[in-house]
Amino acid sequence: MTSAGGFIKAIESGSKHLVIKRFTLRYPEKKLKFVGDGYQFDPKRGVGIAGYRGRHILFHDKCTGCQLCAIACEGIAEAIGMVKVDEKWKHNKKSIMPQIDFGKCVFCGLCVDACPFYALYMTDDYELSAFTKEHLIYTPAQLAVKPKYDGSVELKIDDRGATHG
């Protein structure tokens, strides 16, 4: 009676899970915690620093308008365009800075790798919904804002199963 044994084992396994903690992350109320402050890149060492690849943050005091990020994006998503900004920086003679269209961006982070001046990083923010496509185009001023992300839930594993709390 191997088949009966198989059924009994299956029923046992199934009913065992009735008392195990649920796995689901109740998303809008609870958000996942990420490592670090987002993906960053160290051009000196030529290697990235682990972190979540969410929307970008642009440091205006470091951007020189060299367009390397736009060139890196050219064959990938073509999401980065250089726009004129109304700011005067000594290191940014042309006063151009990247503007990112998150409707096109694939969040590969190769633009961050391309930036030699520590000006473009990525952040933990992934909630980028908008009602129109135009609203997904982030100007340099919008990119300079550090997003507030308060994810705190981590996967907990104990004897009664894995759960997101």
Add this chain to the structure above:
Amino acid sequence: MSTEFSNETLKKDSSNSGLQIVKESEEDRLMTLSVGPQHPGSGHFRFTVKVDGDYIVHCDPDPGYVHRGEEKMCEYRNFIQNIPHLERPVIHDSNNITYSYSLAVEELTNIQVPRRGQFIRAIASELNRQVYTLYWLAIYGIFLGHSTMFMWPTGDRELFIDLLEMLTGARVTHAFNIPGGVRNDMPVGFSEKCLRNISYFEKRLVEYENIFYNNPLMRQRTEGVGLLTKEDAIKLGVTGSVLRASNTPYDIRKAEPYDVYNEIDFKVQYMKSSDCFARAYVPLLDMRESCYIMRQLLDKIPQSGEVRAKLQPNPKGPAGEAYRRVESGRGALGYYIISDGTPKPYRVKISVGSFRNMLALPHLLVGAKLADMPSIYWALNYWPVEADR
């Protein structure tokens, strides 16, 4: 299947104003069913089957619904820019599909990957293999009507997605392997979390066996169904779990060890029964073996060191060609890259396991029952988007 038909039906003939015996032809008996692309059991793929009663007598695959011309797109982008779009065909296994690309580009441009980078690559590849296989298993569960087997692997997949997200910063499309190594180093605490998740996952695999693999109904549905003998498997050139389920222990990780796999001790998982159950069970064995591999990788990884070779933004090498393969979740995944000395590849040909396994679909379906169609189709480890490229 019988090919002789003696059914004779009486049909009213209007011109003759009388009853005439019309012999039913073979074609009249057949019903053509379109499976896909809007069918719950097809994915982005269509195949038409002709059924005679409950038996399938003809099968014609019609892929291409998600053909994006990846190979053509590669010719317009340089070696680095190709990475984000090359992982689109199979986002659940994106580290493996860029792995062999990176290997081929490294061979063309003579880049040596640092040792720690090789280890991190292998870890990411194994993690992604788990993600893909769990997803595959979830779909196989729902194909057989087992909704619990859909939910459990989908949930447990999060374990590895979380790890990959911690490592690479993205949940599915990682863009992590790059010619010259990997994009970033392992974050602090990664290996502890990885070991914790792996040991939890190994306990879950036992539950999978209890509720799914050892369930008599699942066995009835898969055992002895869709027999693909070793000779046929080799003749059709299938790969991956389909090949290994047909009594052929062939795994690229063992046959042609790339990067650090020659230092890892593992066994090629294969089964002799050659049926759908074997094709469903080999991935489970693979997942178990993959946990074992990951433990070794985390154990043997050098504690510090470079992870990425310095390379110019537009790497280019001498003219030449390279063909490199890795073992992905769906079998051998090869890249044939021809370079003409410019920063852009002259020709990229992606040889994917799904495309190769598709040839076995008509072979197995013809003569099978319609009710066996889902179990045969999905056991082939076929990912339509990857096959279309």
Add this chain to the structure above:
Amino acid sequence: MASRGSRIVEFRFGNFVASLIWLILIVLIIVSLAALPLIFIVLFYAPLPPINGQVLTPYLFLSMMVDPTRTLPVLKFIMHTELFRVAVFPGFSFAAIFAAVTIFVERKFLAKMQLRVGPLYAGKIEGILQLIADGLKLISKEIIIPSGADKPIFWAAPIAFVAASAAVISLIPVAPGWVVSNTDVGLLAAFAILGFFPLIALLFSWASNSKYPFIGGLRALHQMIAFEIPFILSALSVVILSGSLNLTHIAAAQSPYWYIFFLPISAFVFFISSLAELERIPFDLPEAESEIVAGWLTETSGMIYGLLQLGTYIKLYALAALFVTLFLGGWAGPQIFPQVLGPPGPQSPLIQLLTLRPIYNPIIVNDVFWFSIKTFGIIMLMLLPRGINPRIRIDILLHTGWYKLIVLSFINMFIALALVYGGVFGPGGVLTPH
């Protein structure tokens, strides 16, 4: 700046109370302006029965709302009308509520087994209003009829499905005397009505004019016919023991010992067959979505789908109740309800109203309670396979039905016959209730 919709609207008790008051106000206005005049008009022309020796007038009828001495007799009268039995209890509404609870419990139960949460947001507590939301959604959806469909049959089949399920309900006694139709051929009638379902499935699938429903309908036909025979045979052994086809008699005949103790194999066969009859996993081949899209339900949409689902779950309740009646002694169970509700002795009219003094019958309430508990347990058992089993294949299914289950049911029939001839059951038997 892109609109960032992460601000969560906070729950305010004041707003909640205000909305409740608004709701009550609107209901009051509608009642006083529309419903009351309508009731008056209807009552004025309807012949009304005498209550407590007094002929009921519309005025007296409406005064029952404030006078407890009149309310309860009127209620008692209504409860013993035929219409109440058919429409409310133990007829359609009772079954529909049972079905609704089943659907909700199934979703939560399955979710728990699959480490999910299940319905969560509709209704403040664990998605308790999810079913109402689903129902509203289905009602508001467009009903799409395929161009080549046979329209009359396409429309009639869902209604026939629900009607047939409800017809089975009408034969099932929930307590002594509480049955819509207490016929002497109750069991036979139940099987006769259940025999309609394959016909409805086939008609509907044919009327849909589509390939997948057609295959699904044929599968449904095969499956239901294959399982009809073990289904009836397993119930036959119960008939042998009880000597009656009347379901009330069968339930009453089990008063000391339930038949499941003598006929476990029959009970098992009956359970498996009813799963197959219900097209539940692992026997949901007619709706196998990975092979034939949604089987014979492929072309359904909107409320047609809703009706078929309602019919399916009412049928689930009916078969579980039939199982309870045949094998688990129906309503039998220890008396746990008090003789009277509230404090004993004569009381004021208000207390009488609150404790339902004239219409409260402890024995009937107890019977209904035990019947519901047992039925619910069987329903839970029927839900369990969905969590742990894959779908079976048609040839294995037919093999199981024609070869294994029929043989098994015959085995237990011989046991039943032996029990009857051995003098344990039957006329003058040892265990026959007197």
Add this chain to the structure above:
Amino acid sequence: MSNKGNHNVNDPKANSSTKIEPSGAQIGIKQDDALVLENLIVNKLVSKFGDKIKIAYTKPLRIKVEVDRSDIIEVASFIKESLLFDHAESVAGTDYPKGNYIEVVYHLGSYTVDELGAHVLALATRTGREDSSLPSLVNIYKSVEYHERETFEMLGVYFEGHPRNDRFLLPEDWADIPPMRKEFRIKGR
């Protein structure tokens, strides 16, 4: 299955002698210890076919053989029967407008022989860009069936003897030139 860890295919000096559009005269076989099996295969091929075939290169685990289109069936049969490369992994067609030819490369591997598991033999043949046609290998290697069909629609190479030279991946209403030809340009690039 033997573990061939000593074949370090990442060795940069091993793959520095490759060239695109390999000229036929280049049969220079490197006398390297790591290339024993490769040289064995090459020697077998050369001794059997002589100057019918041209060895384009021999790298660790990779051999590329070029044959004329008239000899390809003969060579392929020999490779399958005697060298035991039993399946095709991919069929890659490449368009060379400068040389006015299309090269089709069959990557052949072996499952049956453990030692050949790591090896890939690339069997290349050429056809003109106009009226491109090649004999199909589908009767020798069943596994090339869909690959050749894909090559037909992507490059317009007609495979004689193939059961279905037919549309496969492209849309049903594809009315342009085969897209993997170099003159087919993606819009805006």
